[in-house]
Amino acid sequence: MSELTTDAMRERARATLGVSGDGHKERFRDVVRREHLSYYPILALGLLSVADNFQGYAFTVLTPDISRTLGLTIGAILVGVALKGFATAIAPLPVAALSQNRARRALLCIITGLAWSILTLTSGFVISLAGLITVLVLDGLSTGSVTSLHAPLVMDNYPPPIRVRAMSSYAAFQLLGSVASPLLVGLLGGIAGFTWRGVFLILGGMSVLMTVAALGLRDPGFGKWDTDQLKASVREETGATVPAAQADALSAQDVALGFWEICRRMLLIPTNRRLYAGAATFGMLSIPLTAFLSYFLSQRWNLGAGQRGLFFAFYSFTGVVAILLYGGRGERQYRESPSKVLRAGGIALAIGVVLAAVGAEMPVFGAMLAMFGLAGASIAVLLPLLYIALLSIVPANMRPHAQALVAIFVAIGGLLGALLLSGFQSQFGLKGSLVALAIPGVIGALIVASAGSLIEADLDRMIDAVLEEEEIRQLRAAGSHLPMLACKGVDFSYGQLQVLFGVDFTIDDGEMVALLGTNGAGKSTLLKVISGIGLPSAGSVRYRGEEITYLDAERRLRLGITQVPGGHAVFGPLTVIENLRTYGYSLGADRKRVEAGIDTCLNTFPRLEDRRNSLASTLSGGEQQMLGLSKALMIKPKLLLIDELSLGLAPVIVGQLLELVRQINAEGTAVVLVEQSVNIALNLAHHAYFMEKGEVRFDGRSADLLARDDLLRAVFLQGAGAQK
Amino acid sequence: MVRLRGALCVTLGLAIFGLSGCATSLAGLDFRTDKRLSFIEPHSREQVKLPVHLAWTMKDFTPAAPGSQPPTKTAGYFAIFVDHTAIKPGQSMRAVAHGDSFCESNPKCPDRGYLAERQIYTTTATSYVLHNVLPITNNDEHVQLHAAVIVLMDTAGNRIGESSWEIDFRTVNESDT
Numbered sequence: 001m002s003e004l005t006t007d008a009m010r011e012r013a014r015a016t017l018g019v020s021g022d023g024h025k026e027r028f029r030d031v032v033r034r035e036h037l038s039y040y041p042i043l044a045l046g047l048l049s050v051a052d053n054f055q056g057y058a059f060t061v062l063t064p065d066i067s068r069t070l071g072l073t074i075g076a077i078l079v080g081v082a083l084k085g086f087a088t089a090i091a092p093l094p095v096a097a098l099s100q101n102r103a104r105r106a107l108l109c110i111i112t113g114l115a116w117s118i119l120t121l122t123s124g125f126v127i128s129l130a131g132l133i134t135v136l137v138l139d140g141l142s143t144g145s146v147t148s149l150h151a152p153l154v155m156d157n158y159p160p161p162i163r164v165r166a167m168s169s170y171a172a173f174q175l176l177g178s179v180a181s182p183l184l185v186g187l188l189g190g191i192a193g194f195t196w197r198g199v200f201l202i203l204g205g206m207s208v209l210m211t212v213a214a215l216g217l218r219d220p221g222f223g224k225w226d227t228d229q230l231k232a233s234v235r236e237e238t239g240a241t242v243p244a245a246q247a248d249a250l251s252a253q254d255v256a257l258g259f260w261e262i263c264r265r266m267l268l269i270p271t272n273r274r275l276y277a278g279a280a281t282f283g284m285l286s287i288p289l290t291a292f293l294s295y296f297l298s299q300r301w302n303l304g305a306g307q308r309g310l311f312f313a314f315y316s317f318t319g320v321v322a323i324l325l326y327g328g329r330g331e332r333q334y335r336e337s338p339s340k341v342l343r344a345g346g347i348a349l350a351i352g353v354v355l356a357a358v359g360a361e362m363p364v365f366g367a368m369l370a371m372f373g374l375a376g377a378s379i380a381v382l383l384p385l386l387y388i389a390l391l392s393i394v395p396a397n398m399r400p401h402a403q404a405l406v407a408i409f410v411a412i413g414g415l416l417g418a419l420l421l422s423g424f425q426s427q428f429g430l431k432g433s434l435v436a437l438a439i440p441g442v443i444g445a446l447i448v449a450s451a452g453s454l455i456e457a458d459l460d461r462m463i464d465a466v467l468e469e470e471e472i473r474q475l476r477a478a479g480s481h482l483p484m485l486a487c488k489g490v491d492f493s494y495g496q497l498q499v500l501f502g503v504d505f506t507i508d509d510g511e512m513v514a515l516l517g518t519n520g521a522g523k524s525t526l527l528k529v530i531s532g533i534g535l536p537s538a539g540s541v542r543y544r545g546e547e548i549t550y551l552d553a554e555r556r557l558r559l560g561i562t563q564v565p566g567g568h569a570v571f572g573p574l575t576v577i578e579n580l581r582t583y584g585y586s587l588g589a590d591r592k593r594v595e596a597g598i599d600t601c602l603n604t605f606p607r608l609e610d611r612r613n614s615l616a617s618t619l620s621g622g623e624q625q626m627l628g629l630s631k632a633l634m635i636k637p638k639l640l641l642i643d644e645l646s647l648g649l650a651p652v653i654v655g656q657l658l659e660l661v662r663q664i665n666a667e668g669t670a671v672v673l674v675e676q677s678v679n680i681a682l683n684l685a686h687h688a689y690f691m692e693k694g695e696v697r698f699d700g701r702s703a704d705l706l707a708r709d710d711l712l713r714a715v716f717l718q719g720a721g722a723q724k
Numbered sequence: 725m726v727r728l729r730g731a732l733c734v735t736l737g738l739a740i741f742g743l744s745g746c747a748t749s750l751a752g753l754d755f756r757t758d759k760r761l762s763f764i765e766p767h768s769r770e771q772v773k774l775p776v777h778l779a780w781t782m783k784d785f786t787p788a789a790p791g792s793q794p795p796t797k798t799a800g801y802f803a804i805f806v807d808h809t810a811i812k813p814g815q816s817m818r819a820v821a822h823g824d825s826f827c828e829s830n831p832k833c834p835d836r837g838y839l840a841e842r843q844i845y846t847t848t849a850t851s852y853v854l855h856n857v858l859p860i861t862n863n864d865e866h867v868q869l870h871a872a873v874i875v876l877m878d879t880a881g882n883r884i885g886e887s888s889w890e891i892d893f894r895t896v897n898e899s900d901t
Contacts, residue, residue, distance in 0.1 A: 064871070064890065067809060068873050068875075068888040068890060069754075069886045069888060070812060071809060071810050071811050071812030071813070071815065071883075073809045125753065127753075189757075193756055193757045193759065194755060194756060194757060195754045195755055195756060195757050195758075197754060197755045198755035198756060198757075201755060298869065299869075302894070304768060304769055304892070
């Protein structure tokens, strides 16, 4: 596909994802009708999130009553509440793991909804601290689905043209729980005359009914409205049909990312990293805010529990109104550019925290209420904007993980914030603490807004990955030849130092390729990216057409990719035999194969047989390389990556090793040979790459490289051509 | 996935263990607020000066001194806990001394003096005067919020049911001035 076509495809893909650049928005109702959608998913998820709010809020308010009834100290109950907080923070991770391979998010939402409903009911029967803590912790664990699955389900239920509004409606519903809970608890505990047991019983019953109302929720599948649409557009462009599975292809299970691989991938996306930092600082603000605000209202304004509940209901209600009002504008901003959404979110957060700080200083109750109302409205707007921004740049099946990580970072921030603000309180008093909350708030706002400068590139990367995936499928379906390994546009950085810049590299089955270049050109780094020791910040690595960019190194080993690192390919404190056994572990638990492999190695390298019980660190450089290369003999990889085989070795030894490399290659193993010595490399390989300053400067036949004095002069062997 | 299943099994096991801390019958559990007691003074969250006068009205409960008649649920005396966790339903004041080996070894302990040191008082009357209210530990606020909780005790000295009533009042922390 030509460059122009790729750009055009990307532009079209952006429009498919709702980023049309024009800011025009269709009416929500019109899109719902046209696409035969329903409002039910928002309603069902909203009801579940409202029900989720019940137990948590009731516990917060009714703690003194529970303490009196059961004769438990507040401190003991707070231990339970802290454990619940921990459970709530980690619960989204296993829920994300349960949903990553199969689109069963709706089912998980319903099951967890039923679980927390039953737990809310059970809360009313607690008679001891053990029971209380268990209920609290289980409730925390069961609510993980709200954090990790609800927003991704909204994303997959509604098409991009109305997604911001759909997400805003859901977020408003979610916040409505914070309005309904204090009112309900106040109503049941005050006017209706129920004890805390009665309140939990009734809230649990309501929660069960709400979950029953959500039973019709169905998972539409991963990426119905985005990645599937993008793939369809590629097929439309090429006129192809859905390709059938290929017999020689790797199975989906071979290359499907595991849980931690997905989490790691999420952390490699620059926008995500920025947003997670923003989430941590937001956590510093938001989690202690409720506790400090409650204390502030009690101490400064002498408000009782019921009145404080009304205050929080008002605070949340202004948020509901603001989200609903802002939804349409947010949609337009997203269509123009997702970066605008993040900048708007940052600004809203900054305004919110400043208003809260000013509110804390207000001498009149009405003015304080107004300020906090406006602050609640401003801060609430951030929520749907963050959801949309984060989930737009992440593959659909990984969205629960992206969301779960937000929860973890918010919790970490909350913990730090609580510690920090306790210090502030002892130093500057309660009002001082509330004003101090503005500091992490404004920092968080700046971080969120700054992510706006990254999101466009990350959106394009996500689009490119989907388009490339589909193109590869089409090529495979058309019977086109695919290289064994293909790196495309690989960027890699060590911290802030970027060392690879858009590197393209391919190797075919059974081929031997030389990778040459100056010191620090990025050759070894490229091998790390291929073997999985290093993960790129951009670009893709495909093996037999399947993406393995973020696959763990040990899983790549199982696919047949192994690396012999330069100069230190052995475990020094282990003996020769122990080293060989460690290579054998990669073969699994088959002892016979391991022993046979060891025999092969020792037969091939008799010098290793002589030193079989010596520590690897005591071997000579040549012997160490022999031992390192034995890995290839043991594992029999399909692709062998060799880094600096000849470095510092005597020519005789180099000759022996190279002969072995030739043999390995002749038996069908593809070899990538990184060499300082152009002589050696080009004598062995027919295809060569030349790298300089992290970029590929030459890709072609070895003989042609020898003619490129401009490249070779800079390096080492001007006379290599003459020798050849 | 195997590890996840293991974690789920552990969670389930813990749940079964922990939920044994929940009641299996409704007997003794109060689901409706007991409105027999109403506070007269102070008003909720009122700022008061020492001595603090607590007064309340009580319906359907006959005041009776400890040991004056066989224990029933409708007769007995009041126990007032100021800024102190109330004892559990069915427990006696011995529970207050739990962990205090000196008091536990003395059959007459806890006595009125021991309880008063911990701001726990008993009375058959429907009022009580708090001559002193201790500042709340680790709270350096100038105006402090205190909580007085009243529970019912039968004539055998055990707490009756789950009923409890709380009144919050505020005092100026004298040690702060």
